[in-house]
Amino acid sequence: MTAPDETGIGVDEWVEQSEGRREGHTGFTAPARRLFDKLTPGSRLTLFLLAAATYPFLVRGSDVRIGITILLLAMVALGLNVVVGWAGLLDLGYVAFYGFGAYFYAIVASDQLPAHWPTWIAIPIIVAASALLGALLSLPSRRLVGDYLAIMTLFFAQIFVELVRNFERLPFVPDDLNLTGGPNGIPGVKPFEFFGFEFNGQELLGGTLPTFSRQYYLVLVFLGLLIVGLHNLNDSRTGRAWRALREDTLAAEHMTMPVNRLKLLAFAVGAGIAGLSGALFATVQNGVFPNNFNLFVLIIMYAAVILGGSGSIPGVVLGAVAIAYVPELLRDPTKAGLLFYVGIAVVLFVLVRRWDKIAATVGGVFVLGLVVRFFSSRIWDESILGEVNDTSLSRLLDDWVLNFESQRDVITSYAFVLAIVGVLLVVLATGWWKIAALIPTLYLAILVWENKLVFQPSITRQLLFGAVLVVMMAVRPQGLLGTRRVEIM
Amino acid sequence: MKPILELRSLSKAFGGLQVIQDLDLVVGAGQIVTDDDPVVGQGEAVADLDFSLKPGEIVSVIGPNGAGKTTLFNLITGIYEPDSGDILMDGRSIIGLSPEQVSNLGVARTFQTLRVFLNMTVKENVMAAAYGNTKVGMWGSVFRTPSARREEKQISDLAESKLSFFGERLMGYRWDQPAYSLSYANRRRLEIARAMATNPRLLMLDEPAAGMNPAETHEITELIGQLRDDVGYSILVIEHDMHVVEGISDRVIALDHGVKIAEGSFEEVATNPHVIEAYLGAGAAGTK
Numbered sequence: 120m121t122a123p124d125e126t127g128i129g130v131d132e133w134v135e136q137s138e139g140r141r142e143g144h145t146g147f148t149a150p151a152r153r154l155f156d157k158l159t160p161g162s163r164l165t166l167f168l169l170a171a172a173t174y175p176f177l178v179r180g181s182d183v184r185i186g187i188t189i190l191l192l193a194m195v196a197l198g199l200n201v202v203v204g205w206a207g208l209l210d211l212g213y214v215a216f217y218g219f220g221a222y223f224y225a226i227v228a229s230d231q232l233p234a235h236w237p238t239w240i241a242i243p244i245i246v247a248a249s250a251l252l253g254a255l256l257s258l259p260s261r262r263l264v265g266d267y268l269a270i271m272t273l274f275f276a277q278i279f280v281e282l283v284r285n286f287e288r289l290p291f292v293p294d295d296l297n298l299t300g301g302p303n304g305i306p307g308v309k310p311f312e313f314f315g316f317e318f319n320g321q322e323l324l325g326g327t328l329p330t331f332s333r334q335y336y337l338v339l340v341f342l343g344l345l346i347v348g349l350h351n352l353n354d355s356r357t358g359r360a361w362r363a364l365r366e367d368t369l370a371a372e373h374m375t376m377p378v379n380r381l382k383l384l385a386f387a388v389g390a391g392i393a394g395l396s397g398a399l400f401a402t403v404q405n406g407v408f409p410n411n412f413n414l415f416v417l418i419i420m421y422a423a424v425i426l427g428g429s430g431s432i433p434g435v436v437l438g439a440v441a442i443a444y445v446p447e448l449l450r451d452p453t454k455a456g457l458l459f460y461v462g463i464a465v466v467l468f469v470l471v472r473r474w475d476k477i478a479a480t481v482g483g484v485f486v487l488g489l490v491v492r493f494f495s496s497r498i499w500d501e502s503i504l505g506e507v508n509d510t511s512l513s514r515l516l517d518d519w520v521l522n523f524e525s526q527r528d529v530i531t532s533y534a535f536v537l538a539i540v541g542v543l544l545v546v547l548a549t550g551w552w553k554i555a556a557l558i559p560t561l562y563l564a565i566l567v568w569e570n571k572l573v574f575q576p577s578i579t580r581q582l583l584f585g586a587v588l589v590v591m592m593a594v595r596p597q598g599l600l601g602t603r604r605v606e607i608m
Numbered sequence: 609m610k611p612i613l614e615l616r617s618l619s620k621a622f623g624g625l626q627v628i629q630d631l632d633l634v635v636g637a638g639q640i641v642t643d644d645d646p647v648v649g650q651g652e653a654v655a656d657l658d659f660s661l662k663p664g665e666i667v668s669v670i671g672p673n674g675a676g677k678t679t680l681f682n683l684i685t686g687i688y689e690p691d692s693g694d695i696l697m698d699g700r701s702i703i704g705l706s707p708e709q710v711s712n713l714g715v716a717r718t719f720q721t722l723r724v725f726l727n728m729t730v731k732e733n734v735m736a737a738a739y740g741n742t743k744v745g746m747w748g749s750v751f752r753t754p755s756a757r758r759e760e761k762q763i764s765d766l767a768e769s770k771l772s773f774f775g776e777r778l779m780g781y782r783w784d785q786p787a788y789s790l791s792y793a794n795r796r797r798l799e800i801a802r803a804m805a806t807n808p809r810l811l812m813l814d815e816p817a818a819g820m821n822p823a824e825t826h827e828i829t830e831l832i833g834q835l836r837d838d839v840g841y842s843i844l845v846i847e848h849d850m851h852v853v854e855g856i857s858d859r860v861i862a863l864d865h866g867v868k869i870a871e872g873s874f875e876e877v878a879t880n881p882h883v884i885e886a887y888l889g890a891g892a893a894g895t896k
Binding site for chain 2: 348351352354355356357358359360362363366367369370371372373374375376377378384388602604605
């Protein structure tokens with residue numbers, strides 16, 4: 120059979136190339152993207168594991184805890200990715216399985232029960248029980264999709280926290296039995312122990328490695344195994360069927376795929392991974408408390424999956440790293456300031472794009488600062504004598520931006536409101552008007568930052584974290600390593 | 609030899625609107641190849657003529673918009689349950705089975721409004737449809753056991769052979785492209801390849817030539833003939849393009865308001881006054 124219409128193929132090729140052009144192979148991230156695409160999945164994993172394994176050597180002892188948090192979030196987000204990213208089921212009850220695994224392990228490995236279970240027995244049982252719970256909870260919701268499923272499963276998440284918080288008051292529980300410890304949680308959870316070797320908070324290899332590293336490497340090994348297993352599963356008939364389900368459930372059903380069984384399996388696999396992560400979390404924290412499993416934790420998990428790129432294993436891991444590491448970075452005023460100005464730079468690149476305009480904006484902000492300072496210091500000299508935050512960046516800017524000695528709160532509040540008005544103007548304006556609006560807005564933002572926010576790390580952290588997420592999602596709506604979903608017919 | 613598909617006085621109404629009414633239909637009963645004029649649709653009566661039969665036949669369903677053609681497909685594949693009547697596959701009733709169960713019995717379909725898995729690659733689209741004919745469980749896949757590897761290779765080969773059916777169009781570099789990057793016509797081809805991968809005996813094509821240019825329409829006509837002759841499928845086609853219907857049909861059925869108004873060869877149906885009236889309105893038949 121000859122192909123009578125060569126143009127048809129040409130059109131397809133053009134469409135595919137334009138996809139490629141859009142798909143991150145242009146712009147300043149292109150070299151990194153191309154390098155990433157060249158690596159095989161195995162070498163990507165090896166590189167990641169090597170980098171992760173050297174992390175404890177590069178940081179001070181207590182910072183290893185941050186590493187453990189990151190790895191745990193990566194694990195639990197990978198489980199969520201099975202349900203949400205692959206099978207396309209919006210499961211808002213996922214955090215309940217994480218909590219279930221954590222509480223299960225805490226109960227069998229603390230003084231809540233007279234006998235401690237050996238770890239190598241407890242872990243498989245916890246994973247199986249979590250998976251079973253996931254399968255059971257998916258039964259009433261298997262006919263539901265999208266937002267209906269989300270509401271139903273959200274109920275499970277909420278009920279889990281209430282149940283553990285009020286365990287001893289449940290009708291079928293005797294008054295003197297309080298297995299979950301109620302609002303006080305369960306302290307004193309024993310670490311994992313395999314054949315006499317304890318994965319406690321102690322140093323590995325007689326103190327040559329920093330503290331907490333036993334637990335760190337334990338979680339890293341589990342994460343590595345999980346990534347391999349999930350990668351294999353994704354490239355199998357089950358993984359393909361899940362994705363087919365996500366793309367078009369009705370068509371999948373017509374193509375021999377048992378939709379309900381596959382949904383149940385996705386729930387079970389996700390829940391099993393959550394249960395395992397929960398057990399690890401319980402041992403790392405040495406205890407479990409109801410608030411460890413509230414809706415905020417669920418949102419963090421979702422943020423990791425969505426930010427990294429729903430459906431992509433490396434993406435989800437990267438998303439977890441970003442979500443768990445950025446707030447830690449923001450604790451340090453120097454790094455927070457750095458992030459603030461990097462954020463401004465990114466906004467500039469995204470909003471303005473052209474080099475001449477970027478240069479004009481930066482120059483404009485610089486000149487505006489000098490002019491304002493010149494006149495302000497003549498009129499009211501308290502406007503430049505205020506306390507300066509003790510970071511090198513702030514000291515550098517001290518001779519340029521205003522620093523109020525008195526009335527600081529009032530002035531920064533007005534400046535903040537004006538900055539928001541400025542943001543609105545920037546969004547509405549086009550062309551050079553956009554630059555004209557951008558210059559005072561940026562100046563006001565820096566003014567507010569240097570006078571107020573930099574002195575209040577706790578508020579700033581949340582604000583800046585939110586801003587970072589907004590910027591990242593605006594730059595790559597499909598997630599850092601995700602592929603753009605297309606719904607065109 | 610029992611027919612692959614048999615409908616017995618099938619009826620379906622949506623809220624008082626009768627969409628399918630008392631429809632009888634036999635597909636894949638066999639066809640005499642020695643005769644110039646095929647005699648088809650005689651059900652079990654032709655059972656003793658086994659030696660001279662080949663299983664594949666192409667039955668076209670035509671009718672104006674709203675005649676109930678797609679509803680008929682949805683009834684057969686198990687999306688809807690009929691109000692009355694029976695649907696038999698190989699002589700067994702399939703009423704009440706889910707689309708998944710029906711597809712595992714050997715019925716595969718394409719959709720009028722294309723439903724490829726847009727964000728999966730071309731090859732994955734076809735590989736996914738092999739689910740029902742493969743066995744490896746989740747753990748086998750997680751650990752990549754030897755049998756899992758073997759089966760994966762088989763699925764891959766199956767997908768490649770089905771895609772190769774469409775010449776160069778869906779081959780080579782196309783395999784790893786997402787399905788959304790395909791043109792409309794190629795998505796139609798991909799849907800057919802995907803349906804073929806379920807290993808069906810009855811293929812149901814819902815307007816396979818819609819949205820294709822004349823050259824492509826000609827090509828798809830030849831291709832549907834090949835599906836019958838080379839692969840041996842029985843094929844039920846909904847089609848509006850009368851050139852396609854004329855080119856491929858062993859038998860044509862005309863529906864109007866859910867009622868079968870004509871059945872027979874293309875010439876018979878095309879000249880049937882009821883059919884002309886259904887398409888062109890009352891009185892049109894007389895002017896012809």
